[in-house]
Amino acid sequence: MLPREMKAGRYKDKPLATGKVASFIQRNYHHFNSAVVKDSIEAYIKLLNSEGKMFLSLAGAMSTAQLGISLAEMIRQDKIHGISTTGANLEEDVFNLVAHDSYVTISNYRNITPEDEKELANKKINRVTDVGIPESVAMSPIEDAIISSWEQARDNDDRMFPHEFLYQILLNGDLKDNYQIDPKDSWVLAAAEKDLPIYTPGWEDSTLGNVFAALCVKGDFEPYLIKSGIEYMMDLALWYDETSKQHDMGFFQIGGGIAGDFSICVVPLLQQDMKKKDTKLWSYFCQISDAVESYGGYSGASAREKITWGKLSVNTPSFMIQSDASIVAPLIFDSVLGL
Helix, strand or coil: CCCHHHCCCCCCCCCCCCCHHHHHHHHHCCCHHHHHHHHHHHHHHHHHHCCCEEEEEECCCCCCCCCHHHHHHHHHCCCCCEEEECHHHHHHHHHHHHHHHHCEECCCCCCCCHHHHHHHHHCCEEEECCEEEEHHHHHHHHHHHHHHHHHHHHHCCCCECHHHHHHHHHHCCCCHHHCCCCHHHCHHHHHHHHCCCEECCCCCCCHHHHHHHHHHHHCCCCHHHECCHHHHHHHHHHHHHHHCCCCCEEEEEECCHHHHHHHHCHHHHHHHHCCCCCCCCECEEEEEECCCCCCCCCCCCCHHHHHHCCCECCCCCEEEEECCHHHHHHHHHHHHHCC
16 A cells, blocks of 8 residues: 555545635645644544544643634534543633633743742742643632532532533533633533533542542542543443444544543443444544654554554544644644634
């Protein structure tokens, strides 16, 4: 088989992607990572045009990087159909929604000293690369609203997933008076309005997860109030099993870690553990990561490796873009949207 670059007529077909962003990419992106970006966009649109569904896994500090500006519209226009996300990305999109004006830009972050870091800590500013998140300003309205939601669930002997509590406080308007950005740029709000399936493995590794754990230690709540990661996996298995019967399923991965590995392995779970041999493998795979393939790290693992685990097939269109997701993902999303 010829390498992709040598296939005859690669650029002769009319591109599927339209719009100014896609036109720029088609004009300028021909080789290396840029060519993979272009090819991944065309394959993404081809999947959607054939009534396929796209699943997104979201790691890294993408919400802090304001990926919601492009991701929210992808959700509203049915270009994303399910999301696996870290607890940090889930909550930090909402933090940005209510506290954006108080965020601090740290443009010289490569040169700051440990003493500078200590000064930020004393000011209760948590640094994420070049962004300083004001702890109290971001947390206060959300913590008040979500603790009230937890209390209501406890009193009603109810249980929900972590994202469902955030959906609840966004949809009932508890935070509306605190919005500091255009709400159309919040991907969690867009997901709540669509009732998008969200899966948040390891939610306890987040600020709100820490808050809930602390309140459980104090005796205010019992851990069973929040549905667990096992229950998330069960829900994902049921959703994938049902959805994949009608649609090919694509997997778009930003970063690596638990958000990606948790969700992509739903296919071998169904095929191997539940003996559903007719379960479809993922029909598209694209990952944006700055990690390299070495020493067993998942973030840089190649798509080829996933074939051995029963996640992808030899024929799955697969793309590895080794770049900064805060640069690349909006370009891909805006191209898919036709902007």
